[in-house]
Amino acid sequence: MTEDPWVTLVSAQDLPTLRKMLGDLPNEQLLQIAEKAFSEVICANFAGGSVSSPPPSFLSTDFAVSELKFDLIEPYLNVRALPLLLIAKIAVLDQNRLTDTSPRARLLAFRILLLWQKILREPCAILKDLMDKYAQRIELDELENEERMQYFLEKANALLGYYEYEKCSDYIQRALEISGLNLELAGKMGKRTRFQPRDIAQLVLNVISLADGDVKTVSLSPIQLAVMLAIFRLEWRSEHCDELFMEKADAYLEAIIRQRRCWSVQAAALLARCELERTRNRRVERACAQSELICKLMDGVDDETPDAVKMMRTDLVLASGLEPFWNAHVIHAETLRSLGCTAEALLIYEKLQMWDCVIDCFKQLGQLEKAEALIRKLLLERPDDSMLYCYLGDITMQTSYYDKAIEISGDHNARARKSFGFLMLLRNQFDSAYEHLRRSLELQPIQLGVWFNAGYCAWKLEHYADAVTCYHRCVSFEPEHFEAWNNLSAAYIKLGQKDRARKILQEALKFNYEHPKVWENYLLLCVDTAQFEQAIKAFHRLLDLNKQQKDDEVLEIIARNVLRICDEADDEQSTADAATLKADLVKLFGRVSAVQSLSSKAWKAYASLKRPKDGNVEEAEKYIQLLERALLADSNKPNWSKDVELCCSVLSSAIELATERLRVGSVKGGDAVKQAKSRVRMSLKPLITIAKKECGGQDPQSSDEKVVKVKELLEEADRLLLEASQ
Incomplete structure (x- = not known):
């Protein structure tokens, strides 16, 4: 009977011996050992299983951490069965003969790398390059459809961890095509819970199988459910989390959870729903209870399920994007904090040794001195741990602790530089802050908040090109970060x-449709870049958000340019486009004037759009009404006659109104002429009297342009009054 090779491996006394033993094994046995070790790590950290294959005695967790870390990017401290992952890594990744000859080994190598990334505290660019390398060597033609779909989903989840949303979407789409599913969101009336007294409108997901002649599918396979979950997860990460998204999320997750086909997919969907619902008052208690239950299952607490069955739970763990047990505990702890149970969340974080979260809890409880005492106690045990000095700096806000962390780490601690930069930013020392943040990004480029703050510092220092670079990186990591988009736009404006x-x-x-300030900036940019159609739409949207939105100067500029476009139109198409643009602007003016008062300039701009080009009397009457409103907007202002500029505006409006009234009266003929002259006399005479009383006494020899203008307008008004009196 052949001896189990694992028994031989356990006898290894050091790493070189272990490597030699693995190197001496036949390919098939080596692959079996790697698969066994890999499966046990998955089971222990995701499914609550216990380790049935102990590693060699020399292979401690601390030793495995030292072998699997990248500088200061280390595996999470409490990873279970970490030595087994090291064995799988040595067997597959360090043995080129296996990946050179076995397609199965190349696929396993990719999965080992993906699992390796999931247990690290931060994303690692080196692992990403290795994953890309092995992904290129995977022969898709040799995989069955389900295996290919599983690989595509695993690749998509790997890309999601590195914020590569477009590539992630491509892989999900390829998996969806193989799945033969068509997903459609639709509205229907129904009850969300059994306690709901009546039907309400809600969003549901219709899943249609293209293979079954467009018949609605009742039961889906686990891999099909994993595809649906991947689609949801991508939208969650790349879209703005508003009410519409929450409705879509409910539809996707309910459709997945209702099926109950696969433990890992079910658990991943439930955890995702818990994370979404922890901020929703009506559902936060359910989220807390369900996340606690999943944590117990992952820890093997109150779970008498045999290990063989738990091993079956590992199917599709990486494809479903299921979080490891410590992240599940974090979701539970954050849900507790949403309920106000900060002390209970604190206990969870202490058990997980997540000291930054522990500090946040102490801050929330107003017990920061306890956080400081805890970190100082840990420093006595681990005086060379640079991260502890970072935490102490965060608590005390003293730069000396960050300096110490930088010194101990040999300036390889990205967190120390980041925290130092944030502190300098709080103190408005932008030059120093920018220097520290840039160094942090050199050490660890995958940091969303650091890119954003570095961009802000660059803006303050007037390094606009650098600000553009920072904000571009920021929005590439988080497309829904609309503040970064807004700041990026401002930086481009500064660059001309x-x-x-x-x-x-x-x-x-696209990511925040409800933000009035962004819409206002967009409106001004549309005007500056002569995109008047978009400017009109933006103004409508601002009115939707705030009915009292006032910007008469913008309205006047748009009107002036639209009239110019109409005058310059020289062919049938441009004339039609100009007419459409003018009609849209008239609608905008009508909407604005219905909900708020306009300035005289705005009324004149509105009137200029309605000025008749032919003898249409009806249109002329509307034009006169708008001119009347323009005149009233100025003449109703107190003491208008004492302001030379305002006096000019009133007289100019009165003259334009009188001229148009006399013109329309002459077109109508008969009594209309008398009525027009009478109205001109009634409107002009008091205005002329007041204007002469206040402005007419000015030195007639004055060279002031405004005084000269008033004199000319008074002369023109007198002429019209004389004409109306005849």
Whole structure:
């Protein structure tokens, strides 16, 4: 009877001996050992299983951490069965003969790398390069459809961890095509819970199998459910989390959870729902109870399920994106904090040794001195741990602790530089802050908040090109970060690239459609770049958000330019486009004037759009009404006659109104002429009297342009009054 090779491995006394033993094994046995070790790590950290294959005695967790870390990017401290992952890594990744000859080994190598990344505290660029390398060597033609779908989903989840959303979407789409599913969101009336007294409108997900002649599928396979979960997860990470998204999330997750086909997919969907619902008052208690239950199952607490059955739970763990047990505990702890149970969450974080979260809890409880005492106690045990000095700096806000962390780590601690930079930013020392943040990004480029703050510092230092670079990286990591989009647009404006800035703001509005300040900036950029159709739409949206939105100067500029476009139109198409643009602007003016008062300039701009080009009397009457409102807007202001500029505006409006009234009266003929002259006399005479009383006494020899203008307007008004009196 052949001896189990694992028994031989356990006798190894050091790493070179272990490597030699693994190197001497036949390929098939080596692959079996790697698969066994890999499966046990998955089972222990995701499914609550116990380790049935102990590692060699020399292979402690601390030793495995030292072998699996990248500088200061270390595995999470409490990873279970970590030595087994090291064995799998040595067997597959360090043995080129296996991956050179076995397609199965190449696929396993990719999965080992993905699991390795999941247990690290931060994303690692080196692992990403290795995953890409092995992914290129995987022969898809040799995989069955389900295996291919599983690999595509695993690859998508790997890319999601590195914020590569477009590539992630491509892999999910490839998996969806193989699955033969068509997913459609639809509205229907129904009850969300059994306690709901009546049906309400809700969003549901219709899943249609293309293979079954477009018949609605009742039961889906686990891999099909994993595809649906991947689609949801991508949208969650790349879209703005508003009410519409929450409705879509409910539809996707309910459709997955209702099926109950696969433990890992079910657990991943439940955890995702718990994370979403922890901020929703009506559902937070359910989220707390369900996340606690999943944590117990992952820890093997109150779970008498045999290990063989628990091993079956590992199917599709990486494809479903299921979080390891410590992240499940974090979701539970955050849900407890949402319920106000901060002390209970604190106990969970202490058990997980997540000291930054522990500090946050102490801050929330107003017991920061306890956090400081805890970190100082840990420093006595681990005086060379640079991260502990970072935590102490966060608590005390003293730069000396960050300096110490930088010194101990040999300036390889990205967290120390980041925290130092944030502290300098709080103190408005932008130059120093920018220096520290840039160094942090050199050490660890995958940091969303650091890129954003570095961009802000660059903006303050007037390094606008650097700010553009930072904000571009920021939005590539989190497309829904509309503040970064907005700031990126502002940086482009400073660089004189207004058209590009406008397009950037268009992207920002996709992720936050309700932000009035962004819409206002977008409106101004549209006007600056002569995109008047978009400017009109933006103004409508601002009115939707705030009915009292006032910007008469913008309305006047748009009106002036639209009239110019109409005058310059020289062919049938441009004339039609100009007419459509003018009609849209007239609708906007009508909407604005219905909900708020306009300035005289705005009324004149509105009137200019309605000025008749032919002898249409009805249109002329509307034009006169708008001119009357323009005159009233100025003449109703107290003491208008004492302000030379305002006096000019009143007289100019009165003259334009009188001229149009006399013109329309002459067109109508008969009594209309008398009525027009009478109305001109009634409106002009008191205005002329007041204007002469206040402004007419000015020195007639004055060279002031405004005084001269008033004199000319009074002469023109007198002429019209004389004409109306005849």
